[in-house]
Amino acid sequence: xxxxxxxxxxxxxxxxxxxxxxxxxxxxxxxxxxxxxxxxxxxxxxxxxxxxxxxxxxxxxxxxxxxxxxxxxxxxxxxxxxxxxxxxxxxxxxxxxxxxxxxxxxxxxxxxxxxxxxxxxxxxxxxxxxxxxxxxxxxxxxxxxxxxxxxxxxxxxxxxxxxxxxxxxxxxxxxxxxxxxxxxxxxxxxxxxxxxxxxxxxxxxxxxxxxxxxxxxxxxxxxxxxxxxxxxxxxxxxxxxxxxxxxxxxxxxxxxxxxxxxxxxxxxxxxxxxxxxxxxxxxxxxxxxxxxxxxxxxxxxxxxxxxxxxxxxxxxxxxxxxxxxxxxxxxxxxxxxxxxxxxxxxxxxxxxxxxxxxxxxxxxxxxxxxxxxxxxxxxxxxxxxxxxx
Ligand SMILES: *Cc1c(COP(=O)(O)O)cnc(C)c1O
Numbered sequence: 371x372x373x374x375x376x377x378x379x380x381x382x383x384x385x386x387x388x389x390x391x392x393x394x395x396x397x398x399x400x401x402x403x404x405x406x407x408x409x410x411x412x413x414x415x416x417x418x419x420x421x422x423x424x425x426x427x428x429x430x431x432x433x434x435x436x437x438x439x440x441x442x443x444x445x446x447x448x449x450x451x452x453x454x455x456x457x458x459x460x461x462x463x464x465x466x467x468x469x470x471x472x473x474x475x476x477x478x479x480x481x482x483x484x485x486x487x488x489x490x491x492x493x494x495x496x497x498x499x500x501x502x503x504x505x506x507x508x509x510x511x512x513x514x515x516x517x518x519x520x521x522x523x524x525x526x527x528x529x530x531x532x533x534x535x536x537x538x539x540x541x542x543x544x545x546x547x548x549x550x551x552x553x554x555x556x557x558x559x560x561x562x563x564x565x566x567x568x569x570x571x572x573x574x575x576x577x578x579x580x581x582x583x584x585x586x587x588x589x590x591x592x593x594x595x596x597x598x599x600x601x602x603x604x605x606x607x608x609x610x611x612x613x614x615x616x617x618x619x620x621x622x623x624x625x626x627x628x629x630x631x632x633x634x635x636x637x638x639x640x641x642x643x644x645x646x647x648x649x650x651x652x653x654x655x656x657x658x659x660x661x662x663x664x665x666x667x668x669x670x671x672x673x674x675x676x677x678x679x680x681x682x683x684x685x686x687x688x689x690x691x692x693x694x695x696x697x698x699x700x701x702x703x704x705x706x707x708x709x710x711x712x713x714x715x716x717x718x719x720x721x722x723x724x725x726x727x728x729x730x731x732x733x734x735x736x737x738x739x740x741x742x743x744x745x746x747x748x749x750x751x752x753x754x755x756x757x758x759x
Pocket of ligand 1: 452453454455457478521525550552553572573574575584585586
């Protein structure tokens with residue numbers, strides 16, 4: 371029987387030791403011992419599957435990887451210290467000098483930094499398509515293109531990209547489709563079901579969901595993961611067993627947290643849509659979202675992030691943020707606490723004005739990451755801040 375998401379997230383555990391712990395213990399060990407020379411030889415030759423050294427694998431990271439693979443419908447995976455270690459190692463393991471990437475323009479700031487600052491040093495160039503111009507993707511493909519890369523919903527504009535459409539283009543041109551699924555989590559969206567080859571997560575966000583630990587993971591096609599594993603074995607970006615242990619526990623509550631946070635997000639978005647001091651609101655499950663149909667097709671719920679524009683541009687935004695009493699002013703997202711961010715002056719401040727507008731960041735734009743507080747208290751805080759504008 372195929373079990374449901376919630377059941378896998380709670381019940382998929384590594385084997386118990388003879389102590390029969392109900393909750394999986396923490397394996398804080400850098401290495402593992404062998405019975406004899408032959409076992410050691412066979413283990414290093416990979417004739418025998420077992421843990422050798424925690425840079426390669428560890429029972430806690432194995433458990434976290436196995437859970438995410440089941441929840442994403444992936445064959446294999448590797449877990450990293452951070453989301454950016456996952457992004458960087460995936461690209462570095464699979465690309466060669468002279469290769470080319472076609473990426474959505476709207477990607478996480480640090481990923482954009484890799485594309486613009488470091489990859490060109492190794493003669494790896496990137497071409498960008500606007501989130502609402504997926505029809506242009508094909509025209510960007512060159513003979514040396516290797517990947518199509520995207521995030522959906524995007525940060526901070528919560529635009530939605532059609533994964534089925536992008537995977538059809540990737541297949542037609544023999545390219546890999548790689549999706550950073552951080553905003554959706556495996557609970558809300560499974561890109562592999564729509565044809566993605568690899569899925570990346572920053573586990574730091576909703577997967578932990580309580581703002582405690584950093585983590586990242588890449589899952590997907592087993593042959594590709596093997597390449598990523600071999601690269602990572604040498605370069606050492608692996609997730610710590612402690613963080614893996616925390617994150618495996620976090621997964622047990624992901625569905626209930628995401629249900630509540632998505633419900634809060636939809637309620638806030640509906641409230642803001644009617645507010646006279648709000649110019650526009652974007653949320654994937656609002657009918658007014660330009661890609662509402664695509665969001666409904668590929669997402670279980672609309673996600674935990676709402677974007678909106680307050681009246682009065684930069685000054686209006688400043689008054690709004692200075693008036694917030696309960697919600698946290700922070701650049702993080704996916705926490706149990708509601709967070710409001712001003713992308714134009716913080717996470718995306720380094721972008722030129724045209725680039726900000728190209729990814730949908732306007733002066734008075736607010737990104738709100740919904741937490742687990744009662745929705746009436748969240749709305750009350752945002753309402754009193756809007757009144758001050
Ligand atoms: C935060 C984030 C990352 C990077 O994750 P870290 O764990 O902070 O390294 C990558 N992609 C997206 C979409 C993110 O939101």
